[in-house]
Amino acid sequence: MGQHSSASASRLLGLDGFEVLAAEVVGGEWRLVVQTTAELVGCARCGVRAQAHGRRTVRVRDLPAGGRPVVLAWRKRIWRCSEPACGVRTWTERVAAIRPRAVLTERARAEACRRVGKDAHAVAAVARDLGVGWATIMRAVEDHGTPLVDDPTRLDDVAALGLDETSFLKATRVAPTRYVTGLVDLEGGRLLDVVADRTRAAVAGWLGARPRDWLATVGTVALDPWRGYASALVAPLGHVTVVVDHFHAVRLANTVVDQVRRRIQQATLGHRGRKPDPLYRIRKLLLTAAEQLTQRGRVRLRAGLAVADPTGQVAAAWQGKELLRAVYAAGDLADARAALDRFYRWSDGVGVAELSRLARTVRVWEAEIVAFHATGGCSNGPTEAMNLLIKKVKRVGHGFRNFANYRLRLLLHCGVRWQTHQTARLRARSPRLVA
Numbered sequence: 191m192g193q194h195s196s197a198s199a200s201r202l203l204g205l206d207g208f209e210v211l212a213a214e215v216v217g218g219e220w221r222l223v224v225q226t227t228a229e230l231v232g233c234a235r236c237g238v239r240a241q242a243h244g245r246r247t248v249r250v251r252d253l254p255a256g257g258r259p260v261v262l263a264w265r266k267r268i269w270r271c272s273e274p275a276c277g278v279r280t281w282t283e284r285v286a287a288i289r290p291r292a293v294l295t296e297r298a299r300a301e302a303c304r305r306v307g308k309d310a311h312a313v314a315a316v317a318r319d320l321g322v323g324w325a326t327i328m329r330a331v332e333d334h335g336t337p338l339v340d341d342p343t344r345l346d347d348v349a350a351l352g353l354d355e356t357s358f359l360k361a362t363r364v365a366p367t368r369y370v371t372g373l374v375d376l377e378g379g380r381l382l383d384v385v386a387d388r389t390r391a392a393v394a395g396w397l398g399a400r401p402r403d404w405l406a407t408v409g410t411v412a413l414d415p416w417r418g419y420a421s422a423l424v425a426p427l428g429h430v431t432v433v434v435d436h437f438h439a440v441r442l443a444n445t446v447v448d449q450v451r452r453r454i455q456q457a458t459l460g461h462r463g464r465k466p467d468p469l470y471r472i473r474k475l476l477l478t479a480a481e482q483l484t485q486r487g488r489v490r491l492r493a494g495l496a497v498a499d500p501t502g503q504v505a506a507a508w509q510g511k512e513l514l515r516a517v518y519a520a521g522d523l524a525d526a527r528a529a530l531d532r533f534y535r536w537s538d539g540v541g542v543a544e545l546s547r548l549a550r551t552v553r554v555w556e557a558e559i560v561a562f563h564a565t566g567g568c569s570n571g572p573t574e575a576m577n578l579l580i581k582k583v584k585r586v587g588h589g590f591r592n593f594a595n596y597r598l599r600l601l602l603h604c605g606v607r608w609q610t611h612q613t614a615r616l617r618a619r620s621p622r623l624v625a
């Protein structure tokens with residue numbers, strides 16, 4: 191292609207108001223010489239028709255084309271005002287597609303934000319693909335992502351709210367593990383927000399910032415009762431049904447099974463669990479839901495307990511965990527109450543300290559546990575799913591240091607509806623097999 195405008199290349203570029211003057215592949219990259227097509231421009235101050243005053247070439251990267259990186263050499267116009275009485279002399283043209291001093295086109299920045307946010311790709315990987323620095327991509331994520339996250343309609347229509355903690359920064363030698371609290375729309379299955387810390391104050395602050403009619407829409411809150419969250423709800427959400435969901439109750443029961451297993455290991459072996467120790471080897475089976483154990487798993491579990499649990503306390507804790515699970519698995523409220531009684535009788539009877547403690551906690555939260563059935567089995571499944579997504583974002587982020595950055599990335603991945611162009615299938619029907 192020579193130094194003349196190519197209409198087809200310009201259409202292929204698809205950058206509004208730009209035309210392609212030349213295109214060549216240099217070092218594996220497309221180099222496109224482009225310029226705007228504007229010819230009639232008025233002075234911003236006096237409105238008099240501006241006169242062309244030369245060009246200055248700036249280079250920006252655009253979206254890849256045909257698998258190759260693209261560099262635009264934009265012959266940026268310089269205009270001059272010809273009105274002697276006007277104070278304005280010259281200026282360079284401005285376009286929405288390429289911001290002043292940008293190294294990426296706006297659409298490349300938007301795409302970078304989509305890849306980091308929606309697809310949870312690493313900032314460094316996107317930076318590498320586009321041939322720019324990490325900070326350039328992170329700024330694009332902030333610029334294009336923040337309006338999506340700040341959109342007030344993003345939080346609309348929440349009927350059931352889930353609260354859960356998740357670790358943000360793992361403990362180091364000098365600092366304890368830092369946690370954040372995730373707020374989840376349990377029906378819509380999306381992350382509403384994350385707040386720093388897992389305290390009552392953190393949640394209260396977030397709820398306090400919500401409008402009254404938003405709060406009125408919330409009918410159910412599912413939470414981890416072993417955090418201070420519940421008291422944060424009292425003032426703003428006094429009308430809601432608080433539920434201790436399945437997920438959190440089972441998590442606590444599993445902790446009890448683990449505690450008893452560790453204590454028995456220590457007592458019988460004189461050391462912490464090691465790989466060949468029979469109880470250590472069944473530690474995961476002990477936490478698996480009984481009905482999900484395979485035949486082989488069941489045999490291994492029984493064998494492990496037979497050799498390494500002489501007092502039967504690990505088995506007793508395991509049974510307690512299963513009885514608490516049965517409360518949630520019950521078909522209705524009456525069944526749930528009966529299952530709860532079985533759990534209490536067992537936990538009070540076997541004399542395992544950790545299990546007795548669990549039973550005391552369950553008694554304190556009995557109404558909220560049973561409410562699980564009154565609310566039609568308010569599921570915290572979305573919270574669990576959200577925890578997995580959060581872990582994924584954390585993994586690609588290689589451990590975040592900056593909370594604002596972490597929050598933005600999480601919300602872009604699990605809390606925003608992305609408008610995406612649905613690519614049409616090239617073949618409407620399945621292709622015939624060619625022999």
Ligand SMILES: [Zn+2]
Nearest residue numbers: 233236271276
């Ligand atoms: Zn002027």
